[in-house]
Amino acid sequence: MESIFVYIAKSAGLVALFYCAYYFLLRKETFFTSNRWFLLTGLITSVVLPLIVYTKVVWVNPTPIPNLNFSNTNLIQNTESKSFEINWIYVMLSIYCIGLLVFLIKFGMDFYSLNSILKGKKVHQQADFKFIDTNENIPPFSYFEYIVYNSSMYTPAELENIIEHEKVHSDQNHTIDVLISRAFCMLFWFNPIIWLYKKAIIQNLEFIADKEAAKKLSDKKAYQYTLLKITTHESCVAITNHFYQSLIKKRIVMLNKNQSKKRNSWKYYVVIPALAAFVLLFQIEVVAKERQQIVKEVSGEIKSVDVYKIKKSSTDADLEKIKENLKKLHNVDFEVSDVKRNSENYLTSLKVAIKNGKQQAQSIQVNGDKAIKDFGVIVTTDEKGQKNVGIQTDDDAKTKVAISKKVSLIDASEPDNAKTTTSKTLITKIDTNVNDNTNTSTKTNSNANTNTSTTVTIDTDNKTNTKVITTTNGSVIAISNDTKVNGKVLESLVIVDGKEMPAGFDIEDIDAKDIKSVNVYKGINAVTKYGDKGSNGVIEVETKH
Structure with missing residues (x-):
């Protein structure tokens, strides 16, 4: 369950990254089409990248x-x-589901409202466009191939400007962008950045439509007056590309702004180092595996x-x-x-x-x-x-x-020739x-x-360099006082009652009756506890004194 909230947090962070890059670096540039793909890429990245996890395996001693x-x-x-x-995870999940349900209902109502406008109306087909001249007092809008307007509200010149604008929306499938941004607002309704992100997407689509429509119109100033006239409309269909949008002044400014220099396109690549840092910090999972x-x-x-x-x-x-x-x-x-x-x-x-x-x-x-x-x-x-x-x-x-x-330890994670005795x-x-034909020592507790x-x-074959000790309480202890590596015998460190014994100390000098317990450490465990002194192994002996 916690992984869901981690995913949501990562996704929200990526949305904030792309929005900040757009707001501070790109929104004043006239690369409107490039901005469109940049913003859509940000949304896709925010849902896909948190799912991509690189697993890094770290091998540890068993x-x-x-x-x-x-x-x-x-x-x-x-x-x-x-x-x-109180399980706060379930509380937050419940709140999220309630919010999602509310926005799904709102989306359903908007879709129903749109369907009621389109249903039963006379459609005039022209090329790839379907025109609907309605009597309702609504601003003109486009929805995929449909272009809806009320011709009685505009002069022929104004209507021409409006239709050219909506044709751009329809021809470039801007409705898809609107629906995608709306879906993200429903899924991540709790994130205020996503609502600003949706507004940036829709505003940029208007910049594109304004720019392309103005190229086909002879009177650019008349087009701007048409923009001002449409601002008087207050109601519109939420899931469509409608001619009226807020910030008309901003649209007029961008319409008259000179084309941005191509060298400013470097700003699109600013997010790449940030995405790389995100992957390194959050998308690399370190897994420890025993050799x-x-x-x-x-x-x-x-x-x-x-x-x-x-x-x-x-x-x-x-x-x-x-x-x-x-x-x-x-x-x-x-x-x-x-x-x-x-x-x-x-x-x-x-x-x-x-x-x-x-x-x-x-x-x-x-x-x-x-x-x-x-x-x-x-x-x-x-x-x-x-x-x-x-x-x-x-x-x-x-x-x-x-x-x-x-024994000979063969590490399966290393090459076959890396063997150490x-x-x-x-x-x-x-x-x-128990076999009577073998040399064994047994004790039943x-x-x-x-x-x-x-x-x-315990096998007490004296052919091996192993010492067998039977203590008074019936414990049988077999220990080896050396380690053999590449044919060379290395003497282990001996600790008796917490004191380090000198080199060459023989455990056989300790009376078996005085031994309480014996611990043997090898490899990383010995080095961790005793430092370099324990690199050849450590034998700890605790006596009864």
Whole structure:
């Protein structure tokens, strides 16, 4: 809804731009025909240009996968009770619609009035013109090919001047300009500039008709007297080109003015820089996209990670879609039950059960009367195609598990030859298939107060430069103390309890029993937090002391 008002504001601004250019630079020039097209171009530009948006894509590094937490109580999101508020957007839209309706009715009445004048009258055809000599006391006017006048009100000489003037209007289709300007006044009735713009269009059309008619008449002064005589008429048909217009003095001045010099035509191009500035400021939309990273196995570890988000606003159709994708893409069984929603249709309670082949079923249940916090199902795939499934939340995990994997990151947005071997850190907690033939370390965590259980498995293959730490609270932490780029090992920055450790510090010197948590930062996240010191990665260790 807000986009409609943004569009209206942009359109109004462009109308004001063209009107100011005409009023201050062009209205005193005698380039009447050029002014006509300039003014029409301004109207068309004001409705088309705001719709043209150039999208500029800015590539950013992907957001790290957040830590996992299986505490059911943390999935509850507090929602504030909303009091009644007036939606001013709908109020303004209602006012706009009422105004538009009023002007549409007025246009209909004007059209009906015109039709009543033309209907049933005797028409005299001459070339492309249709003349109607009426008995009504109205000023002469033209409407497309129709030219209407009351011959009893004028002398033959005056009538000749009038008809030549109206022929110009009819021959050059000035009625189209009048109708276009009238349509814009109805659509943008709230904008005072558009009414001035319409007046400028109609006045310029009169300048054109006066100039062309005077060329065909022998007595130019008599034509000017005819203009003065017609000013006595007070009523006219609004949607026609009528001979009488206000500012007769202005028309006479322009009729006698010398032709403007061609070098003054530069004034038409003044709007181009202004339009360019408008596009640069308002019509370029910057879109941030995450670099698509394809994780390729180097040392027999994680190949890809997929996260299926479950939001508080997820519908039954959304949940069914997640179920279909998990089954189709990963052969993972996903079932949701005990679904409850509040008055705002937000999820407040649900039970999620996940089963990956022969793995034990993992479940999480949330109960409450407040909206849940967003969480998701995370699926990791190794190079052998083995799927590992878990549940991901957006909260900070009470138990942080950092698995450092050496992978090759291939940026899909860069050329194929731009590949860098580095250390990829995945912050995750997963359910995995335990194989007695592999070297694994497992730990099962459960909470008696919640319906939640999970198994954490970490590859402890000592062939990789990875250190595995099992803390006293049962957390299993695997970290890598180096980053490898183009075959060169770069030592990561180590921070212990907020203090920077000297170069060459070995994490193995810390007793595993004293470690409370470990965080690993790579790339832009490390540099953002620690500056150039973190360019090779940062390992934060928090101890219990």
